Amino acid sequence: MTRPRKTPDTLRSARWFAPDDLRSSGHRSRIMQMGYSPEEWLDRPIIAIINTWSDLNPCHAHFKQRVDDVKRGVLQAGGFPVELPAISLSESAVKPTTMLYRNLLAIETEELIRSHPIDGAVLMGGCDKTTPGLLMGATSANVPAIYVPAGPMLRGNWKGQVLGSGSDAWKFWDERRAGKLSQAEWIGIEGGIARSHGTCMTMGTASTMTAIAESIGMTLPGASSIPAADAGHIRMCSEAGRRIVSMVWEDLVPSCIQTRPAYENAIAVAMAMGCSTNAIIHLIAMARRAGNDIGLEDFDAASRHVPVIANIRPSGDTYLMEDFFYAGGLPGLMSRIGDKLHLDALTVTGRSLGDNIEGAQVYNDDVIRTQATALYKEGALAVLRGNIAPGGCVIKPSACDPRFFKHTGPALVFDDYPSMKEAVERDDLEVTADHVLILRNAGPQGGPGMPEWGMLPIPKKLVRQGVRDMLRMSDARMSGTSYGACILHVTPESYIGGPFALVRTGDLISVDIDRRSIHLDVPDDELARRQAEWVPPPPRFERGYGWMFTRHIRQANDGCDFDFLQTDFGAPIGEPNIF
Known part of the structure; x- marks a missing residue:
C-alpha cells in the first residue's frame, strides 16, 4: 500500500505547533520552557520513545541506557526524540500475573500516542506481555511505529x-x-541462572513474542535474536531510531504492514521455533487489532505442515537463544522455511520480508535444523477440542513425553491454586502417574487474569518415584519456559460455567493429540445434571481496573482482549477526528 510522502506541514505534530493562534503558541511556549529551541523540533518529526524500563524489571534493566541510543539515532536522522514511560510489566515481580495488565499497557500505549504531538513511535519492550501490549496499542493508534526488543540474557x-x-x-x-x-x-x-540483563534465554514467551514482532515486519531484520548484553544491541537501537524518522516521512504505518499474510508468517515462524503456548493468545489479540480474523484453526493448520527446526530449550535439549543468535538468528531460521512464508510481505524497512532475509545463512545446522532434519516433523502446538473444551484448548507436544500423545486417565480435581499446591506436597495423596491433574478457576476471569499456573507441580510422592511428566489440565496459561504434558487455555473457562467446571475427581479423561481430541467420559445427561447444580463463584473484583477487566475480557480463544478495544467495536483503526 503506497501512501503520499509526508511534508513538514502535514506532520501530525504540526497540528499542535504550526498554527499562528493562541493555543499553538502555548504549545510552543511550553516546549521552549524545557530548553528546546524551535530549530530542534519545528518542521521535524517528533518521535515518541515508549519505554517500559523500571527498577523492578530485570529484563529491561538496560533500557535506561538504551533509550539514549535510540535518541541518538533519531537525532542523527533529523527527528526530535521524546521519551514517554509506560507501565513496565515485570514478569518476575507482578502478581497475580502480568496478563491481567497486558491490555492496560495496550490502552496506555494507544493513548500516549493519540494524546501527544507524536509523528512516530519507537516501542521498547521484550518481557513477555510488553511485546503484545505495545504492539496492540500502536496498531490501534496507527502512526508509524517500530519495535525494539530487549534481547535475551546470556546463558546461565x-x-x-x-x-x-x-x-x-x-x-x-x-x-x-x-x-x-x-x-x-x-x-x-x-x-547462576540469570547472569545479565535481558529476557529469558530459553524459547519462552519473551523470545517467542519478539520473534513474532520481527516476523510480522515490525522490527529491523535480525533484531529479535541479538543478546541484550551484545554491542550489536546498542547499534540496533540507534538504527531503529534512524529508521523511524524515515518511516514518518514515508507514512509507513502499522496497517500497511500488519496484513493477514504477515500474521500467517508469524504463525509459521512460531511453529518452527517451538514457540510458547502463550503465542496463540497474544497473536490472536494482535491480529484482530489489525483487522485480521486469525483464530485457533490457523495455528492448528500451520502445526500440521511447519516442522520445529529451532533446537532451543524447552523443545530442544541443549541450546539457548545466545546459540541461536550465533547460528544465524531469526533471518537464518526464516531462510530455511521460505516455502512456508509470504516473502512479499512489507516490513518496517520499507522492503519485503524476502528482501530482508536475502543472503541469510545458518552457521550451525544442529541449532537451526533443516526441514529434513527437523526436531519434530509437525509444529510445536496442537489445538484440542471436545466436550470438556468446546472452544478449544492447547498442548505443546514438542515439550512433553510422547506417551501422553494418546492417554486416558482419572481426573484429580483442584478448584484453586493454594489447595493444589498444598496437596501435591502430601505423601498420602492418592495419585498415580496415570492421573490427569486438573486445576480450575484459573482462566481470564477466574485467575484473575489467567496466571501461569498451568504447569502443575508433579506430586512429591511421584517425583520421589522418578516421575518427571504427567498429564495436567487447566484453564490457566503456563510459562513459555515450561515443559511437560500440560493442556492449557481450556475454553470456556470454568469460572463462567464452562464444561470444565463439571469435571469431578475420578472421571476419566481421554486425550488423542493426533486426532486433536479431548473427551470427558461422562454421559451427557449426567453433565446436564451437574450443569443445573453448578453455582457461580463470587466476583473477583468489586471496583477499579479489575472490575472493568472482568466485565470486558474475552476468552482465550479470542485473545483475551477487551471487547471494546477490538476493531469490530465500531470504529476503524486510527484516531478519531475530534481534535
Whole structure:
C-alpha cells in the first residue's frame, strides 16, 4: 500500500505547533520552557520513545541506557526524540500475573500516542506481555511505529553446567523436592541462572513474542535474536531510531504492514521455533487489532505442515537463544522455511520480508535444523477440542513425553491454586502417574487474569518415584519456559460455567493429540445434571481496573482482549477526528 510522502506541514505534530493562534503558541511556549529551541523540533518529526524500563524489571534493566541510543539515532536522522514511560510489566515481580495488565499497557500505549504531538513511535519492550501490549496499542493508534526488543540474557551457568531460565529452574526444583539438592546448591543455581540483563534465554514467551514482532515486519531484520548484553544491541537501537524518522516521512504505518499474510508468517515462524503456548493468545489479540480474523484453526493448520527446526530449550535439549543468535538468528531460521512464508510481505524497512532475509545463512545446522532434519516433523502446538473444551484448548507436544500423545486417565480435581499446591506436597495423596491433574478457576476471569499456573507441580510422592511428566489440565496459561504434558487455555473457562467446571475427581479423561481430541467420559445427561447444580463463584473484583477487566475480557480463544478495544467495536483503526 503506497501512501503520499509526508511534508513538514502535514506532520501530525504540526497540528499542535504550526498554527499562528493562541493555543499553538502555548504549545510552543511550553516546549521552549524545557530548553528546546524551535530549530530542534519545528518542521521535524517528533518521535515518541515508549519505554517500559523500571527498577523492578530485570529484563529491561538496560533500557535506561538504551533509550539514549535510540535518541541518538533519531537525532542523527533529523527527528526530535521524546521519551514517554509506560507501565513496565515485570514478569518476575507482578502478581497475580502480568496478563491481567497486558491490555492496560495496550490502552496506555494507544493513548500516549493519540494524546501527544507524536509523528512516530519507537516501542521498547521484550518481557513477555510488553511485546503484545505495545504492539496492540500502536496498531490501534496507527502512526508509524517500530519495535525494539530487549534481547535475551546470556546463558546461565552453575558448576560448569549451562542453565536455561525457567526450564532448568523447574527441573532442579523437582530434584530439590526429591531431596537431591542442598540449600547451598539451590542458592548457587539461583545466582547462576540469570547472569545479565535481558529476557529469558530459553524459547519462552519473551523470545517467542519478539520473534513474532520481527516476523510480522515490525522490527529491523535480525533484531529479535541479538543478546541484550551484545554491542550489536546498542547499534540496533540507534538504527531503529534512524529508521523511524524515515518511516514518518514515508507514512509507513502499522496497517500497511500488519496484513493477514504477515500474521500467517508469524504463525509459521512460531511453529518452527517451538514457540510458547502463550503465542496463540497474544497473536490472536494482535491480529484482530489489525483487522485480521486469525483464530485457533490457523495455528492448528500451520502445526500440521511447519516442522520445529529451532533446537532451543524447552523443545530442544541443549541450546539457548545466545546459540541461536550465533547460528544465524531469526533471518537464518526464516531462510530455511521460505516455502512456508509470504516473502512479499512489507516490513518496517520499507522492503519485503524476502528482501530482508536475502543472503541469510545458518552457521550451525544442529541449532537451526533443516526441514529434513527437523526436531519434530509437525509444529510445536496442537489445538484440542471436545466436550470438556468446546472452544478449544492447547498442548505443546514438542515439550512433553510422547506417551501422553494418546492417554486416558482419572481426573484429580483442584478448584484453586493454594489447595493444589498444598496437596501435591502430601505423601498420602492418592495419585498415580496415570492421573490427569486438573486445576480450575484459573482462566481470564477466574485467575484473575489467567496466571501461569498451568504447569502443575508433579506430586512429591511421584517425583520421589522418578516421575518427571504427567498429564495436567487447566484453564490457566503456563510459562513459555515450561515443559511437560500440560493442556492449557481450556475454553470456556470454568469460572463462567464452562464444561470444565463439571469435571469431578475420578472421571476419566481421554486425550488423542493426533486426532486433536479431548473427551470427558461422562454421559451427557449426567453433565446436564451437574450443569443445573453448578453455582457461580463470587466476583473477583468489586471496583477499579479489575472490575472493568472482568466485565470486558474475552476468552482465550479470542485473545483475551477487551471487547471494546477490538476493531469490530465500531470504529476503524486510527484516531478519531475530534481534535
